[in-house]
Amino acid sequence: MNTQQKWIAYYTILIKEILRFTRIWKQTILPPVITTSLYFVIFGNLIGPQIGNMDGHRYIDFIMPGLIMMTVITNAYANVVASFYGSKFQGNIAEMLVSPTPNWIILAGFVSGGVARGMTVGVAVTVVSLFFTHLQMQHFWVMVTIVILTAVLFSLAGLINAVYAKSFDDINIIPTFVLTPLTYLGGVFYSIAMLSPLWQKVSLLNPVLYMVNGFRYGILGVSDIPLWVSYGVIMAFILMLGGYSMYLLNKGTGIRS
Amino acid sequence: MTTALDIQGLRKTYHNGFTALKGIDLQVEQGDFFALLGANGAGKSTTIGIVSSLVNKTAGKVNIFGYDLDTQREQAKAQIGLVPQEFNFNMFEPVVEIVVNQGGYYGIPRQEAFVRAETLLKQLGLWEKAREQARNLSGGMKRRLMIARSLIHQPRLLILDEPTAGVDIEIRRSMWEFLRKLNAEGTTIILTTHYLEEAESLCRNIGIIDKGELIENTGMKQLLNRLDTESYVFDLASPLEHLPATSSNLCHCTLLDPTTLEVAFHKEHYSLNQVFSFLNQQSITVQSMRNKTNRLEQLFLELVEGNKA
Numbered sequence: 001m002n003t004q005q006k007w008i009a010y011y012t013i014l015i016k017e018i019l020r021f022t023r024i025w026k027q028t029i030l031p032p033v034i035t036t037s038l039y040f041v042i043f044g045n046l047i048g049p050q051i052g053n054m055d056g057h058r059y060i061d062f063i064m065p066g067l068i069m070m071t072v073i074t075n076a077y078a079n080v081v082a083s084f085y086g087s088k089f090q091g092n093i094a095e096m097l098v099s100p101t102p103n104w105i106i107l108a109g110f111v112s113g114g115v116a117r118g119m120t121v122g123v124a125v126t127v128v129s130l131f132f133t134h135l136q137m138q139h140f141w142v143m144v145t146i147v148i149l150t151a152v153l154f155s156l157a158g159l160i161n162a163v164y165a166k167s168f169d170d171i172n173i174i175p176t177f178v179l180t181p182l183t184y185l186g187g188v189f190y191s192i193a194m195l196s197p198l199w200q201k202v203s204l205l206n207p208v209l210y211m212v213n214g215f216r217y218g219i220l221g222v223s224d225i226p227l228w229v230s231y232g233v234i235m236a237f238i239l240m241l242g243g244y245s246m247y248l249l250n251k252g253t254g255i256r257s
Numbered sequence: 258m259t260t261a262l263d264i265q266g267l268r269k270t271y272h273n274g275f276t277a278l279k280g281i282d283l284q285v286e287q288g289d290f291f292a293l294l295g296a297n298g299a300g301k302s303t304t305i306g307i308v309s310s311l312v313n314k315t316a317g318k319v320n321i322f323g324y325d326l327d328t329q330r331e332q333a334k335a336q337i338g339l340v341p342q343e344f345n346f347n348m349f350e351p352v353v354e355i356v357v358n359q360g361g362y363y364g365i366p367r368q369e370a371f372v373r374a375e376t377l378l379k380q381l382g383l384w385e386k387a388r389e390q391a392r393n394l395s396g397g398m399k400r401r402l403m404i405a406r407s408l409i410h411q412p413r414l415l416i417l418d419e420p421t422a423g424v425d426i427e428i429r430r431s432m433w434e435f436l437r438k439l440n441a442e443g444t445t446i447i448l449t450t451h452y453l454e455e456a457e458s459l460c461r462n463i464g465i466i467d468k469g470e471l472i473e474n475t476g477m478k479q480l481l482n483r484l485d486t487e488s489y490v491f492d493l494a495s496p497l498e499h500l501p502a503t504s505s506n507l508c509h510c511t512l513l514d515p516t517t518l519e520v521a522f523h524k525e526h527y528s529l530n531q532v533f534s535f536l537n538q539q540s541i542t543v544q545s546m547r548n549k550t551n552r553l554e555q556l557f558l559e560l561v562e563g564n565k566a
Contacts, residue, residue, distance in 0.1 A: 001331055001335075001364050002364070004364070005363075005364020006364065008361055008364045008365065008366060008367070009361055009362050009363075009364055011361070011367075012358050012361025012362060012367075013361075013362075016354075016358055019354075023349075086347075087347070090345065090346070090347055090348065091341075091343060091344075091345030091346075092345050092346050092347045094311055094339075094341065094345050095345075095346070095358070095359055095362060095406070096362055097310060097311055098309045098310055098311065098334060098337065098339050099334060099359070099362035099363050099410075100330070100331035100332070100334040100335045100362075100363065100364075101362045101363075102331070252313055256310075256311060256312060256313050257271065257306065257311070257312045257313065
């Protein structure tokens with residue numbers, strides 16, 4: 001395949017993925033928007049004023065970046081894990097496997113689909129947040145790059161989960177028992193400065209902490225973690241998971257007998 | 258003549274230790290209409306899976322129009338169109354999108370893919386369903402959709418794994434015509450089927466796989482010529498009271514019921530003309546006749562039984 005043909009193959013997978021999640025928007029876009037709105041109402045408007053300021057910002061302003069990031073993470077992951085596993089389950093992953101489309105294009109297509117859904121829902125949640133607070137955007141490009149890189153990272157994680165999954169139960173275990181705890185304990189609702197020194201150190205093992213804080217720096221200009229460390233951790237995970245995904249696709253794990 | 262498919266020493270052992278292919282050598286020439294037959298579990302689908310890159314091989318070489326599947330994978334894959342045994346498209350996608358997307362995976366621009374998809378869907382009688390979700394199609398339509406999808410990139414080698422399974426006779430015949438035309442236009446076709454009448458009607462060459470080994474690879478005519486006995490069933494105009502006596506043990510008559518006579522004869526010693534002369538001498542009037550069994554079916558069973566021994 002020449003470069004143009006590869007671009008067409010990539011674009012085809014991306015369009016297919018975008019059409020898939022927009023066709024079922026009541027399942028993919030609406031629920032996270034409603035859930036996050038409830039967070040804004042309950043934690044931001046009702047409980048928030050009782051808590052007071054955090055890191056020099058109103059509580060609702062403090063949790064807004066974390067809530068957006070939480071939505072992006074869960075949706076990017078959910079899109080790829082559901083779509084890739086669905087393709088395996090129905091057998092239509094074979095449509096790509098029999099074609100000359102290289103594995104890295106297949107990976108890029110699915111990951112871009114995850115990023116597209118993560119960003120779509122992220123933008124929708126951001127728009128909803130404007131009803132409760134105002135968006136500051138202290139460092140616009142930091143905000144944009146951190147959110148995109150995070151979506152890439154969790155799309156890759158979703159693909160690895162889908163490759164190994166043998167049933168629909170398998171695609172729910174990781175989000176429920178790993179992703180949700182990591183996200184909730186990743187500094188979405190609090191600053192780790194509030195924790196004891198021991199738990200601060202334990203929290204540093206949570207990769208989500210670096211993403212939430214990097215994104216919070218982009219919006220509010222405050223972070224528990226130095227910005228370069230956030231970028232470093234995210235990039236390291238992307239390289240690690242990306243490399244492992246390519247290894248699995250080339251080997252044919254879960255998709256070739 | 259170019260070899261469309263060249264398989265050398267192909268072996269496959271699955272993770273559970275089951276050896277599905279025990280070193281198969283197979284060549285299919287360009288332009289051929291080739292039947293790959295075998296009982297369930299014989300190794301046909303594994304062979305097709307390896308050729309179409311859906312199954313990893315354990316050993317051996319596969320060349321498709323001269324492209325090595327190991328070292329020139331993209332070029333080799335671009336030559337093949339696959340119609341798998343099971344429905345394997347996204348049931349929730351519209352028909353036309355399934356075909357157009359497949360074109361995209363082969364690098365065909367979307368606009369061009371739409372034009373090709375329209376042509377194919379019209380040829381296969383699916384254009385009216387183009388915007389419907391695939392799950393709403395009947396079984397026969399789903400089979401035709403898989404054929405349309407496999408042809409979007411105009412492959413030089415089309416592999417069909419039981420394409421007419423569960424399809425009614427009318428649609429099956431129309432699919433046969435479509436495939437004949439495609440083959441006449443230059444597409445090499447490999448067909449697996451359990452309908453041996455289908456293989457006999459469509460294919461020029463034949464390979465038979467049994468227990469992971471290729472036990473036969475020859476021309477269809479040559480294979481059928483090996484059958485030394487022909488059996489015909491005659492429907493008679495009036496009931497027979499006695500079985501007609503034959504002069505030789507090379508021809509044998511059986512009265513199935515008073516108006517149905519079965520005649521079996523050795524092809525080397527008898528012709529159908531002689532059988533009719535004999536019936537005339539006996540003043541037996543025949544209203545209609547048919548082959549007792551499909552000839553290829555008979556041979557297939559003999560070969561597979563022979564391999565068991």
